[in-house]
Amino acid sequence: MDIFGTILAPFKWLVSAIMVGFHDGLSTIGMSPANGWTWTLSIIGLVLVIRAALIPVFVKQIKAQRGMQLLQPDLKKMQDKYKGKTDQLSRQAMAQEQMALYKKHGTNPFSACLPMLIQMPFFFALFQVLSGISSAKVSGQGIGAMSAEQVKQFDESTIFGAPLSASLLHGSTAGGEVAVWILSIVMILAMTASQFITQKQIMAKNMSEEALASPFMRQQKMMLYILPVVFGVGGINFPIGVLIYWTTTNLWTMGQQFFVIRRMPTPGSPAAKALAERRAAKGLPALPLLGGKKVDAEAAEAAAAAAVEAKTQRVQPQRKNRKRK
């Protein structure tokens, strides 16, 4: 028994159970259980469940990014200290101090690799479920939570005439080659386009000037050109069902990014300025800063002190029940 399969088994069960759940639900509201669109919507439902479960992680990261503004003065001080030191060891020393600074303020702009790692077993499991459908059908077995009949049903179901278990490179057992070709290419293009738009949006609108000038930017740009290649290679190898999952998750990322850029932009970015202007036009107060642990109290204190200063005279504390005009 291979280790990989053992680890994936529970994920395979979960992935197939969520799909079957959606499939049963859609069938009860009147969709044909054997229809390819019912299974397609089940896959989309699976994406929605996984991505919705990851929202708290994402929100946490956004809040941490907001908190970053509180430590700008400290960060600036540290950058000045290492100004002009370009040797690797000095850079490392700076990175170390920066991390210590984040820790001190209880905020961290990096999300850790967990959100990325956590999606991987689900993707592999889905891939195994979908690519194993054809052979499971031949041997008359179920996969995970899918019964043998459901496997058969899935294998025979098509959208636009393309079987969900067929892939461009490995063909299909049920015909519809042309449809598979067209559908695969359309989805590869959709994935590439959505990824391009997401990335361009982030770079054009949601990055502060410091971030744009950092070496990190080069890696971001590299992603812009490497991922389409990954999509292309994957797109011709993976079955249509996997491509549906992949395209949907990319579209979700794009939508999420649009929302974030509009509602919770990175401080110091053009999008943040645009949001501030929109709020000012509506007569709303500027957004408070979120994130940061103990620093919040200090910041509030400082703000209070500034407010007192602005009024030039301190307002006498009053009892709450005293009548005011």
Add this chain to the structure above:
Amino acid sequence: MHNSTAAVVPRPSVVTLGSALRRLGTVFWNLPRNILILLLMAYRKVVSPLYGQVCRFFPSCSAYALEAITVHGAVKGSWLAARRLLRCHPWNAGGVDHVPAGHREWPAGRTPTIVVLNNPDIYLAAQPDGEGRSAV
């Protein structure tokens, strides 16, 4: 052990055979460690740049793993690296988290690069020339 006795008696052929065997043994003993080191280096060269910085720790998880395996060997190093990975999640504040010191001693000037880069606070201060912090 028997190599040291062989070294006392002037028999060059045996000495070379003994030391060759010992060297072979060392190579085999270090094989798992070196395979892991190569894998980690490849990962850091090829895969890491794709994601950019995501780690909330200094050193990053892959740098930590590389140092841990270099210093503590394949078994203990992997254990330390796995524990670090479990610590690295969005609900941990992150910060500076060094690999615990090991018992290995490095010859002067031959400290592995990863150990130096992961401990800039120690090695930057120790730098004799004007490249370090002395210019502050």
